[in-house]
Amino acid sequence: NAGVTQTPKFQVLKTGQSMTLQCAQDMNHNSMYWYRQDPGMGLRLIYYSASEGTTDKGEVPNGYNVSRLNKREFSLRLESAAPSQTSVYFCASSEDNPGHEQYFGPGTRLTVT
Amino acid sequence: AQKITQTQPGMFVQEKEAVTLDCTYDTSDPSYGLFWYKQPSSGEMIFLIYQGSYDQQNATEGRYSLNFQKARKSANLVISASQLGDSAMYFCAMREEAGKSTFGDGTTLTVKP
Numbered sequence: 003n004a005g006v007t008q009t010p011k012f013q014v015l016k017t018g019q020s021m022t023l024q025c026a027q028d029m030n031h032n033s034m035y036w037y038r039q040d041p042g043m044g045l046r047l048i049y050y051s052a053s054e055g056t057t058d059k060g061e062v063p064n065g066y067n068v069s070r071l072n073k074r075e076f077s078l079r080l081e082s083a084a085p086s087q088t089s090v091y092f093c094a095s096s097e098d099n100p101g102h103e104q105y106f107g108p109g110t111r112l113t114v115t
Numbered sequence: 116a117q118k119i120t121q122t123q124p125g126m127f128v129q130e131k132e133a134v135t136l137d138c139t140y141d142t143s144d145p146s147y148g149l150f151w152y153k154q155p156s157s158g159e160m161i162f163l164i165y166q167g168s169y170d171q172q173n174a175t176e177g178r179y180s181l182n183f184q185k186a187r188k189s190a191n192l193v194i195s196a197s198q199l200g201d202s203a204m205y206f207c208a209m210r211e212e213a214g215k216s217t218f219g220d221g222t223t224l225t226v227k228p
Contacts, residue, residue, distance in 0.1 A: 033214060044121075044206055045160075045218040052214045060215065092160065100148035100210040101167050106160035 003028050008093050008107035015083040015114045023078040023110050025093030033096045034076040035060075035104065036068060038089040045092060051076055052098070083114045118142065119207050121219035128197045129227050135182070136192040136222045138207030144168075148210045149190040151181065154221070155203040163205075166190055197226045 006027045015021055027034065032053045037045040037060075047060030051070040065087060067079045076095075080087060090111050094104040120139045128134040140149065151163040166174045166181045174181040182191040194201055207219040 035216060037218075042221075044119075044220040045208075047216060047218075050214060050216070058214070061217075090158070094160075096210075098214075100146055100212055101165065102148070102210075103150055103162040103165055104160075104208075104210075104216065105162075109158055 005029065006093055006095055006105050006107035008091075008110050010110060011108065012111050013113070015080075015112065017084060017114060019083050020079065020081050021083065022080075023091055023093075023112075024075070025077065025107060026075045027093075027095040027105070028074065029095060029105065030073070031095040031105075032073070032098050034070065035094040035096075036066070036076070036078045037092045037094065038062065038087075039092060039109075040089050048078065048091075083112075085114045088112060088114045118217040119209055119219035121207055121222050123222045124220075125223045125225070127225050127227060128194075130199060131196055133193060133195045134197055134224065136194070136205050136207075136224065138190045138192065138219060140188050140190060140207070140209050142188075142209065142211055144211045146212045149181070149183070150208045150210070151179070151190075151192045152206045152208060152218075153201075153203045154206065160206075164192065194224075199226050199228060202226045 009024045035050040036048040049068040051057045093107040096104040147168045149166045153161045164176045164179045180193045204221045
């Protein structure tokens with residue numbers, strides 16, 4: 003099992019460019035999450051999806067869109083990148099109820115210049 | 116209002132000694148889960164321990180234990196017999212029934228030889 007995979011691992015964008023971060027999990031989890039982690043900080047929830055076809059905003063959704071393509075895949079799109087979006091982005095998945103830990107991908111390091 | 120508060124940005128501990136990392140939380144959900152994750156300098160997120168809101172006993176996993184005081188809304192992580200490899204950032208997190216997940220800002224632990 004690969005667990006949670008993310009592509010790309012690194013990306014540099016110019017201000018105003020767009021890109022999509024891809025995430026996939028092979029654990030048959032219903033719940034999937036996107037977080038961002040700024041240097042020296044904790045993880046902040048951008049969006050999450052409790053099941054295929056549903057998405058909900060987290061703490062910092064502005065400037066991002068998501069798509070839960072199917073049960074396995076959950077993508078994060080930056081339509082017009084800004085320097086404030088420079089961060090490390092983590093995707094995670096988990097079983098449904100609060101009693102299960104989240105499994106994290108390796109992260110995508112994004113720099114917007 | 117911050118849902119997870121970690122008041123110790125940095126902690127030092129001598130090798131082989133025990134250390135307590137503090138975490139307080141805020142929720143009105145009766146059902147929730149509390150988690151601790153470790154993030155070494157390599158960046159991956161590693162699940163350490165889980166405590167459910169209805170659990171009567173404190174959780175333990177090897178050298179990790181969770182000191183759960185529900186009335187005080189605290190969920191402190193205790194690491195016994197610290198090792199050099201324990202040097203990392205530690206995050207307290209909460210999952211609520213609605214599915215959202217919140218992380219604290221983390222505590223950087225340094226184990227001294």
